[in-house]
Amino acid sequence: MKLALDLPDAADRPQSALQNVLQQAFFDVFERQFAGAVVVNTDARVVWMNPHYAEILGFADPGRILGERVDMLLPNTRLTEVLRTGEPILLDFMTHRDRTFVVSRFPIRDDQGCLIGAGGIMLYDAWQPLKPLMDKFSRLQQGRLTPRRDPGQERTTRYSFADVVGESPACRRMKELGKRAAGLDATVLLLGETGSGKELLAQSIHAASMRASQAFVALNIAAIPDTLLEAELFGAAPGAYTGADRRGRDGKFKLADGGSIFLDEIGDLPLSTQAKLLRVLQELEIEPLGANQLIKIDVRVIAATSRDLPAMVSRGEFRADLYYRLNVLPIRLPPLRERVEDIPALATKLLEDIHRRSGAARVELSGEALNWLATQPWPGNIRELRNALEQATMLADRDTLLPADFLSAAAPTGMAPVTLAEAVRRAEIEAIRTALQASAGNKAEAARLLGIGRATLYEKLANHGLDRPQLES
Numbered sequence: 025m026k027l028a029l030d031l032p033d034a035a036d037r038p039q040s041a042l043q044n045v046l047q048q049a050f051f052d053v054f055e056r057q058f059a060g061a062v063v064v065n066t067d068a069r070v071v072w073m074n075p076h077y078a079e080i081l082g083f084a085d086p087g088r089i090l091g092e093r094v095d096m097l098l099p100n101t102r103l104t105e106v107l108r109t110g111e112p113i114l115l116d117f118m119t120h121r122d123r124t125f126v127v128s129r130f131p132i133r134d135d136q137g138c139l140i141g142a143g144g145i146m147l148y149d150a151w152q153p154l155k156p157l158m159d160k161f162s163r164l165q166q167g168r169l170t171p172r173r174d175p176g177q178e179r180t181t182r183y184s185f186a187d188v189v190g191e192s193p194a195c196r197r198m199k200e201l202g203k204r205a206a207g208l209d210a211t212v213l214l215l216g217e218t219g220s221g222k223e224l225l226a227q228s229i230h231a232a233s234m235r236a237s238q239a240f241v242a243l244n245i246a247a248i249p250d251t252l253l254e255a256e257l258f259g260a261a262p263g264a265y266t267g268a269d270r271r272g273r274d275g276k277f278k279l280a281d282g283g284s285i286f287l288d289e290i291g292d293l294p295l296s297t298q299a300k301l302l303r304v305l306q307e308l309e310i311e312p313l314g315a316n317q318l319i320k321i322d323v324r325v326i327a328a329t330s331r332d333l334p335a336m337v338s339r340g341e342f343r344a345d346l347y348y349r350l351n352v353l354p355i356r357l358p359p360l361r362e363r364v365e366d367i368p369a370l371a372t373k374l375l376e377d378i379h380r381r382s383g384a385a386r387v388e389l390s391g392e393a394l395n396w397l398a399t400q401p402w403p404g405n406i407r408e409l410r411n412a413l414e415q416a417t418m419l420a421d422r423d424t425l426l427p428a429d430f431l432s433a434a435a436p437t438g439m440a441p442v443t444l445a446e447a448v449r450r451a452e453i454e455a456i457r458t459a460l461q462a463s464a465g466n467k468a469e470a471a472r473l474l475g476i477g478r479a480t481l482y483e484k485l486a487n488h489g490l491d492r493p494q495l496e497s
């Protein structure tokens with residue numbers, strides 16, 4: 025490899041010291057260990073670069089780059105900052121053209137500690153292997169990650185009201201009610217479609233409440249098999265189970281003692297467990313399975329559902345007494361299609377989040393894209409908006425997104441992963457729309473075509489927000 029240590033403007037003493045350092049140690053290690061490596065002198069001119077780095081910059085021969093200013097070759101480099109401050113930048117991302125790299129930069133000093141240059145290494149030439157670390161890092165930076173008390177049990181909030189984006193009247197009302205609920209210690213019932221921000225609001229309420237320093241424990245009832253629900257909620261005494269759980273375990277209510285419990289999809293609670301939950305809410309004591317002993321608890325309940333609980337009560341599927349016990353402070357979360365004026369602010373926040381978490385290049389939305397987003401029905405609400413933005417960001421090859429970027433992202437080949445619940449929900453909406461079209465809007469006929477009762481169809485229409493005039497998609 026050709027070295028350019030004898031640059032015309034760099035033949036002074038520090039430069040020869042740099043030469044010594046380089047010759048002693050760097051080349052072998054840099055050449056072999058890192059995806060890319062560059063060394064500059066105090067004038068920020070390249071004195072050495074390994075072939076891989078040169079190739080990334082589009083130069084077949086690293087010799088052609090020697091003597092060039094590094095900030096001319098790599099406009100986003102911060103090596104000049106290292107030369108100015110003498111401080112290393114140990115872990116950073118650097119975007120060059122359409123690629124993002126994980127890089128580390130450090131000052132190079134001679135034996136007397138005099139700055140004689142700076143080095144930059146590319147640790148990874150793709151950021152994906154670091155995504156889990158980056159996610160954790162960004163949460164740590166926001167002070168949202170506190171040590172878990174035991175594996176798999178996160179009992180802390182990550183969000184506060186500051187994270188709830190939206191200034192539409194519907195969103196302001198929701199936040200106002202949430203803040204009022206935070207100041208009280210009563211049971212809260214959050215009502216909203218999937219992805220409308222129920223868990224975000226529940227966390228915000230807890231984080232602003234007098235229980236903020238205590239646990240926040242979330243349980244999605246729909247995700248737990250009926251047979252395990254009671255143990256999950258109230259715990260089990262040693263010996264109540266065979267197998268892995270024979271030592272007994274605390275239920276979520278016990279884990280939340282002193283704090284708040286978030287019971288998501290409360291409408292999915294089986295009737296038998298509803299009776300037990302009602303007793304817990306009335307008596308503020310739990311009886312772990314097989315324990316034969318009552319344990320006093322002090323927990324604030326925040327329940328949520330996307331289902332029509334009054335309709336379930338009238339059909340005998342949800343206990344009226346439990347419903348009234350839960351419905352102390354009801355808060356309705358507006359679906360996204362009722363707050364389209366929040367889409368620009370939400371999209372900005374979500375794009376920033378996508379950029380921070382994935383390292384994907386920063387993109388903006390064109391006016392046309394914003395208009396297009398405002399006309400979509402968003403059955404999956406803000407979660408779906410986030411997915412759409414993420415897909416478009418990953419697939420687009422420009423930094424200002426157009427409607428076409430969303431349309432191509434929505435094509436079957438570009439489908440982003442969604443939760444199973446979300447996939448089922450989308451399929452259900454599609455099936456209902458098709459049946460309504462086939463029956464020319466006759467709901468009794470559509471219910472017959474779908475093989476469900478009329479009442480069930482009405483409930484599903486309400487849940488999916490299909491009972492209101494839809495914006496064209």
Ligand SMILES: Nc1ncnc2c1ncn2[C@@H]1O[C@H](COP(=O)(O)OP(=O)(O)OP(=O)(O)O)[C@@H](O)[C@H]1O
Nearest residue numbers: 187188189190217218219220221222223224406407
């Ligand atoms: N007002 C908001 N501002 C910013 N982000 C939001 C807002 N509302 C929801 N989100 C984001 O949308 C996603 C879905 O929100 P969340 O999980 O709270 O919805 P959910 O109603 O609890 O959904 P599900 O009923 O499916 O559990 C999350 O990533 C959340 O951070």
